[in-house]
Amino acid sequence: MGGTKRPAKTSAPVTKKKHKTxxxxxxxxxxxxDTSKTFRVKRAYSTAAHAFITDEKVKELxxxxxxxxxxxxxxxxxxxxxxEHKLIKNLEGKNKQDIRKELITRVPAPLRWSHLLxxxxxxxxxxxxxxxxxxxxRIDDGTEDGILWPYARYFSPENMNQLGLWEAxxxxxxxxxxxxxxxxxxxxxxxxxxxxxxxxxxSQTGHYTIHPGDIQARNxxxxxxxxxxxxxxxxxxxxxxxxDRDWGTxxxxxxxxxxxxxxxxxxxxxxxxxVNMTPxxxxxxxxxxxxxxxHFDSDDNPAAFTAMFVVSNLPPDIFPGRFNLTGPRLTCSTxxxxxxxxKGLMPHFATGEGPYPDHITQDSPLRYQLPAxxxxxxxxxxxxxxxxxxxxxxxxxxxxxxxxxxxxxxxxDQPFIGYYGTMRNxxxxxxxxxxxxxxxxxxLFTNPLRSTALQRICDHFxxxxxxxxxxxxxxxxxxxAYEWTGREIPGWNAEKANFDKLTCGARFIHAEVFxxxxxxxxxxxFVPREGDPKPEVVNRKTSTKSAKEKWTHTEYxxxxxxxxxxxxxxxxxxxxxxxxxxxxxxxxAGIMDGVVEEV
Numbered sequence: 001m002g003g004t005k006r007p008a009k010t011s012a013p014v015t016k017k018k019h020k021t022x023x024x025x026x027x028x029x030x031x032x033x034d035t036s037k038t039f040r041v042k043r044a045y046s047t048a049a050h051a052f053i054t055d056e057k058v059k060e061l062x063x064x065x066x067x068x069x070x071x072x073x074x075x076x077x078x079x080x081x082x083x084e085h086k087l088i089k090n091l092e093g094k095n096k097q098d099i100r101k102e103l104i105t106r107v108p109a110p111l112r113w114s115h116l117l118x119x120x121x122x123x124x125x126x127x128x129x130x131x132x133x134x135x136x137x138r139i140d141d142g143t144e145d146g147i148l149w150p151y152a153r154y155f156s157p158e159n160m161n162q163l164g165l166w167e168a169x170x171x172x173x174x175x176x177x178x179x180x181x182x183x184x185x186x187x188x189x190x191x192x193x194x195x196x197x198x199x200x201x202x203s204q205t206g207h208y209t210i211h212p213g214d215i216q217a218r219n220x221x222x223x224x225x226x227x228x229x230x231x232x233x234x235x236x237x238x239x240x241x242x243x244d245r246d247w248g249t250x251x252x253x254x255x256x257x258x259x260x261x262x263x264x265x266x267x268x269x270x271x272x273x274x275v276n277m278t279p280x281x282x283x284x285x286x287x288x289x290x291x292x293x294x295h296f297d298s299d300d301n302p303a304a305f306t307a308m309f310v311v312s313n314l315p316p317d318i319f320p321g322r323f324n325l326t327g328p329r330l331t332c333s334t335x336x337x338x339x340x341x342x343k344g345l346m347p348h349f350a351t352g353e354g355p356y357p358d359h360i361t362q363d364s365p366l367r368y369q370l371p372a373x374x375x376x377x378x379x380x381x382x383x384x385x386x387x388x389x390x391x392x393x394x395x396x397x398x399x400x401x402x403x404x405x406x407x408x409x410x411x412x413d414q415p416f417i418g419y420y421g422t423m424r425n426x427x428x429x430x431x432x433x434x435x436x437x438x439x440x441x442x443x444l445f446t447n448p449l450r451s452t453a454l455q456r457i458c459d460h461f462x463x464x465x466x467x468x469x470x471x472x473x474x475x476x477x478x479x480x481a482y483e484w485t486g487r488e489i490p491g492w493n494a495e496k497a498n499f500d501k502l503t504c505g506a507r508f509i510h511a512e513v514f515x516x517x518x519x520x521x522x523x524x525x526f527v528p529r530e531g532d533p534k535p536e537v538v539n540r541k542t543s544t545k546s547a548k549e550k551w552t553h554t555e556y557x558x559x560x561x562x563x564x565x566x567x568x569x570x571x572x573x574x575x576x577x578x579x580x581x582x583x584x585x586x587x588x589a590g591i592m593d594g595v596v597e598e599v
Contacts, residue, residue, distance in 0.1 A: 037520035048511035129568035231263025249491030256484025297344030304395030321353025
């Protein structure tokens, strides 16, 4: 491999931090003047004008509202079908980010329906139901063919069973769905939404300090085990998703940046796990941070993947919902034991979970069900609460790129290995940090002395395993760390450049004001220009990571034809009505003519 010249090492500035209660007290005592409030109102009007994009402008650039074109092609390399998505020519360039951002918030209302959609319905709203076919972006790079960039792949419960992952997911489910689990998680979590629980380390934005999260600090063996199993499931799916992926880039990134990775020494990218829980049949919007609205995971590593798998405990009369990738317009069902691997930096959100409508009869093919003859789901205790449970394994960049001045006591020298999963993972992390902090000294040596020094660092972090054997960190990992510490990794830069060409930005723009600010502006004589779009009056500021959907197709009439329609989300109906499917009427098949309510 090879890299750029290592830059000179600099020390981080040390500043005295105020205690959080002091800062909160300052905020409470701060009195904003009318002049400042008026300035905020003016800025909000300016933001509203900047963010406002007319329908005519949108139609001019993307007549059908699509941000990406898509086609299914045969891959000579993979020897299988793949989907290729390419940014529409009119929407290329950084100056079109706002248009792209507007388009990805326009979502067809049928995605909210709590039942499977037919192929005809999906085609009508411009969405594709994901199956085991992998999805790639085709990105122009000046060459004839461009770059094929892996993006997302769905694994159905049947696929997960074929991969041999059901047993691990059953063990995760039995812990997370059990009575008392959510109560413990709720009790241990000091702040937050209380429906999203992080297992692992956390970082304080802007200060580069890393410490165990509330749950990890408990060092509970039960949740440590959940962490290990979740990482094993995520690693298996990520590796299966894109066999052609360049693993050298992410391995070099982990070694050169001393990445904190959970659960296993072979895990190169997943830094944390979030468990999302909501009661069955309740919409996720507003309950799981931004999960229920379109959002970006703006803190993710662009070279790494998120793996989300489902261990819900839902009754049969509840549709398990769907997960939507609104850039390339993809959707997938999220039944128990399914998994989605995707790039979290691109926009996504969940919809549709809830009771089946009355006209979706018990035997309707628009209900989700495992294929006939498939291994059945495990039977949990019927007294357990019915819940939607998603386990999200994600690559947080602040943990993937730890600093030399990371809090050593909290991260490296804690007595337990719950986060790391194995002693090898913990000791090799400590070795990577030692090389990172002493790379300037290692630069003074030439081989074979440098190799000897690296071997001694490995020896320093040896440990005795349960059998009494002495184990040491792997020398090849030490050599990789020395090679890439403090140097730019070309493959990672390419991943970042690919993302930058497709991105809609890392934040949403919200034109918002408080009523007291409007009142102050009025007292100051501020009058907006006639015709200017108005900012929204709110009680609390909206997160810039998420945006409210603008629902389209709110009046949509159709009839499901059981003799001709296909149902991509139903394994037995994906190619049309089964030969032994029987005779179905409209009510039997699932949905009658009707109009979608606008919410």
